[in-house]
Amino acid sequence: MSAQTFDVIVIGAGPVGEVAAERAARGGLKVALVEHERFGGECSYWACIPSKALLRPGNLLAAAKRVPGVPVGDRIDPERVFARRDWFTGKGDDAGQVEWARGAGIEPVRGHAAITGEREVTVDGDRVLTARHAVLVCTGSVPSTPPIPGLDTIRPWGSREATSASAVPGALGVLGGGVVGVEMAQAWATLGAEVHLIITGERPLPRLPAFAGDAVSAGLRDAGVRVHANSGLAGVSAVDGRTELELTDGSRLVVDELLVATGRRPATTGLGLDRLGLAEGKPLDVDDTGRVSAVDGGWLYAAGDVTGRAPLTHQGKYAARAAGDTVAALAKGEPVDAAPWSRFTATADHHAVPQVVFTDPEVAAVGLADARAGSADRVVEIDIAVAGSSLHADGYAGRARIVVDTEREVLLGATFVGQDVAELVHAATVAIVGEVPLSRLWHATPAFPTISEVWLRLLEAYGL
Template identity: 50%
Template sequence: MDEASRTYDVVVIGGGPVGENVADRARAAGLSTVIVERELLGGECSFWACEPSKALLRPVVARADARRVPGLSQAVRGPLDVDAVLAHRDRMAAYWKDEDQADWLGSVSVDLVRGHGRLVGPRQVSVRTPDGDTVRLTARHAVALCTGTGTALPDLPGLDTAGPWTNREATAAGRVPGRLAVVGGGVVAVELATAWQALGSQVTLLVRGDGLLTKMEPFAGELVTEDLLEAGVDIRLGAEVASVERQSGTDGPVRIGLAGGDEVTADEVLFATGRAPRTADVGLETVGLTPGDWLTVDDTCRVTNVAGGWLYAVGDVNGRALMTHQGKYQARAAGGAIGARAGRAPVDDARWGAHAATADHVAVPQVVFTSPEIASVGLTTHEAERTGRRVEVVDYDLARLTGAQQYAKGYRGRARMLVDTDRGTVAGVTFAGPGVGELLHSATIAVAGEVPLERLWHAVPAFPTISEVWLRLLETYRDTAG
């Protein structure tokens, strides 16, 4: 076994979009940088999450929208072309090859070491390569952990031998299971239930709680529930899984035992039961941290309880906002902060307000790509109540908009705006309905920019578009507030 040693200004463990952005910003500051990646460059988002899942969902949602359009609805009554959908998914996942990502790293002068990287002390990383060699990396300024998260599987009898699906198997599957049980009621669960039901599975959704998407405004989950039921999904609320058993070897059906004695049989079972940080085997114990824990960071994503200020944890691994776009946002801040602390900040950092990630406290945008779409940013009503924030809740029925009526016959949707009555700004927005994902950035600007309501009156929405909801929300607030 050979051992080599190299020294860089910055060592990044994890080559997903977050790690790539940290490395890009550090390199832009003139710092020598290396990425360590044990799987595929591009990470979960490119190959097993955002890209392939949205490729599966896009034809489903487009067909659902088309079926609501007079003159077009009859033309889209047939089933989806499954082979074409899966081929499109494969293209969007780059056929699970990362040569383009590796070429990009080379174009920005970031080095790559493939293998499993672990901390072995302050500013020290040991990499076990696929060939069994060891590469020892020393960081002059910073090590950034960008290892993301994986599915948090529950401790259930029989699960370890049942071969359950996680998001990885569900987004990469090459065939449609006849029966698919989905355990969970959050974003991953409802998106993949939507996709696979439309592709031909009979989906049973097993939800331990009393509704779907319970972290969002209640009407969001209610509207998604209505559409899933209409599509034929069997939704079972209050269903707690107690055991899982794969029958007749690895190819047999799965028997899922529920608390109370009921059973569900499926060809595959997908667990979408939350995420856990990938920190169990990255050497945290060598720097005084606990393996498997989420990492606590400041607003520059620097780990707060490691002496010397050299360790950063960026993206999902710090638990602040588990979405790719937020991780990339954090990465830009962290990379800029690393450059600034090394005395090598890019010239544009002051202009663009780098070195602090604050939007993931107050303005996290999220789209759920179901039918209907759900888009939200900022506080929900429940969060405002829990934190003691004084808000006025303003609701509007999207179906009343001419733009929505043009979009689809029988449009169903709803909008909610939370007005901070002390500041006169928007504290949160949730949209639910076909096509609302494209409304989200305007809401994000309003929340993150703390735009005063008196200025929002002068942001005139085009007619007839769904964005006219902004005017109607403001009018509703004016009328109800007196």
């Protein structure tokens, strides 16, 4: 068995692991970055990047149709869409990411990693890496598969297949009304598939305000998606090379592919965590610096989906910066400031996690979606009907909501629905994180004519 010693070992070379490794290396440490699949991870090849590449053409076509005088057709060219997506993903070639790691002073190690002792990681069973200071786990998450009768008799799509397929299925079933479900349902519908979205509730995106789910549901239907609400999947069977779906209401559908988009779980299985007394398949509980609380010695850290705290790429990278900086500082004997607003802590997931659903219409949200129970919080909700939105698209339909702490008169949350509202969410994030008083926010004058004028209308509706 070969053996090597590093200051820090990072397991998982997705965006989160790359950031953690880069921050530790920037602090002057010798870092190994271990990955058993592709350097660049899920987001780069199978999630954020390819899914948005598939969604953008349909959104753009819908937007163009809302402005008279723009010459547009009615069809999207799937082959060109797939080619553009493949350009962004490099067709799965991670050579550029490996080169980046080496350029950043990081040693890339390819193989399956398992923690085999304190500060010890064994790769592929025969290469032992020892960390002088810390091991960081950044392995992300994997799909959760529901126990549906017959599902094991077919080969369903997961999010990877949905974002990497290069042929449009004649009919696609999508199980699940979360972000992956609605985004992929709309993407494949605009590419020409007959899409059936199967959801258990009245509307998709149940964690967001009802008006968001209703607007997205209407947008899906406009794109040709058949939404089967208040339903579910009772069983699956293979029939003549296709898949028959039995819905809970007794109706049946025959599709060419079935996408199961029913959530994800932390990817902690097979990492050897049981040797440390930790449960496999469960999230790693960390403090705000990323240190795994249940492991003595302060040498095990984690960031990203694997912690279960805020399973979004941008939040994982944010947490990775804190963890990487903490490990580097401690390794050099430097003080670590654990205050809530220190660069060594990741606290945003306690109150200000931004997220965008890239459907048409878009949904952009940060912080609370509704008032806190028993509080004096106030919810203000209005249509997005300003000069900027009217010029942006004929018949612009959108809605905005803010949640205000009336005792401190600061924002606690904001939700926007409408075409191109993704660019509104960062202003809301800054206002929430910065605890900007509404009386001061009133003096942040929105440019005319932009959709951001909605901020003025929201503050007016509040009473300023």
